[in-house]
Amino acid sequence: NHWTVRRRLQRGEHADWLLLDSNQHAVVLEVSGVDGTDHVGTRLNEKLRQVAQCPLPKTTKAACVVELQPPRVQMRTV
Numbered sequence: 001n002h003w004t005v006r007r008r009l010q011r012g013e014h015a016d017w018l019l020l021d022s023n024q025h026a027v028v029l030e031v032s033g034v035d036g037t038d039h040v041g042t043r044l045n046e047k048l049r050q051v052a053q054c055p056l057p058k059t060t061k062a063a064c065v066v067e068l069q070p071p072r073v074q075m076r077t078v
Contacts, residue, residue, distance in 0.1 A: 003021055009028065030051040031066070032066070038074060044065045063078075
């Protein structure tokens with residue numbers, strides 16, 4: 001499976017990227033970074049609530065949080 005970037009989303013679309021998956025289904029992705037560890041997923045849950053507001057129809061909505069120290073990535077779909 002892979003994602004291809006279709007376009008950068010605009011302010012008010014509540015996400016960063018519009019992607020297409022390997023089956024040509026649309027995915028909207030919000031990406032965020034934090035300096036430390038998102039221990040209880042607070043930032044990830046915040047970003048999931050944000051991307052859930054994206055008005056684009058028929059899309060999978062996903063959020064990704066990059067923890068910079070120590071390096072780690074968390075990702076979930078709505």
